[in-house]
Amino acid sequence: NAGVTQTPKFQVLKTGQSMTLQCAQDMNHNSMYWYRQDPGMGLRLIYYSASEGTTDKGEVPNGYNVSRLNKREFSLRLESAAPSQTSVYFCASSPGTSGLRGNEQFFGPGTRLTVL
Amino acid sequence: GQSLEQPSEVTAVEGAIVQINCTYQTSGFYGLSWYQQHDGGAPTFLSYNALDGLEETGRFSSFLSRSDSYGYLLLQELQMKDSASYFCAVEGSYIPTFGRGTSLIVHP
Numbered sequence: 001n002a003g004v005t006q007t008p009k010f011q012v013l014k015t016g017q018s019m020t021l022q023c024a025q026d027m028n029h030n031s032m033y034w035y036r037q038d039p040g041m042g043l044r045l046i047y048y049s050a051s052e053g054t055t056d057k058g059e060v061p062n063g064y065n066v067s068r069l070n071k072r073e074f075s076l077r078l079e080s081a082a083p084s085q086t087s088v089y090f091c092a093s094s095p096g097t098s099g100l101r102g103n104e105q106f107f108g109p110g111t112r113l114t115v116l
Numbered sequence: 117g118q119s120l121e122q123p124s125e126v127t128a129v130e131g132a133i134v135q136i137n138c139t140y141q142t143s144g145f146y147g148l149s150w151y152q153q154h155d156g157g158a159p160t161f162l163s164y165n166a167l168d169g170l171e172e173t174g175r176f177s178s179f180l181s182r183s184d185s186y187g188y189l190l191l192q193e194l195q196m197k198d199s200a201s202y203f204c205a206v207e208g209s210y211i212p213t214f215g216r217g218t219s220l221i222v223h224p
Contacts, residue, residue: 033212040124042203043159043214058211090158104149104161105212 001026004108006091012114013081021076021111023091031094032074033105034066036087043090049074081115088112118142118208120215127221128194136189136218142208148180148187149205153217159203162189194222
């Protein structure tokens with residue numbers, strides 16, 4: 001099993017460009033998450049999906065959109081990138097549908113995004 | 117909303133015991149998790165406490181006091197490979213919230 005995979009690993013964008021970050025998991029998990037991690041800020045939740053067909057905003061959703069394409073895949077889109085979106089983006093999944101409730105989150109390797 | 121406080125950095129020597137504290141404020145508390153992250157890597161799950169008391173997993177233990185809104189991660193027999201960042205995460209109103217992380221530096 002590959003676990004959680006993310007593409008691309010690195011990306012450089014110019015201000016105003018758009019891009020989609022891809023995430024897939026092969027563990028048959030119900031919930032998937034997108035986080036951003038900035039130095040000294042820990043992990044902040046952008047969006048999450050408790051089950052296929054549902055998505056909800058997290059702590060910092062502005063400037064992002066998501067799509068839960070199927071049970072395996074959860075993509076994050078930046079429509080018009082800004083320098084403030086320079087960050088490391090992590091996708092995660094967990095088995096349950098009612099929040100974590102003790103279910104650990106499995107994280108992908110991350111995408112390092114720089115917006116110039 | 118939810119918020120967590122943990123020390124920014126802790127240093128210790130190899131073989132020692134270290135405790136990383138976490139205090140939290142949240143509504144609808146369900147549990148407290150701990151994650152480890154090495155530089156350049158992804159966070160990995162260490163432990164979860166939903167009830168008061170101590171959970172032990174090998175060299176790592178985690179404690180929770182719901183009445184004090186407080187938990188800690190205890191690392192015993194420290195090894196150089198334990199040098200990493202450690203995050204507490206609280207699950208309140210469904211959305212998980214992470215602390216800013218504690219950088220643990222283990223010296224020989």
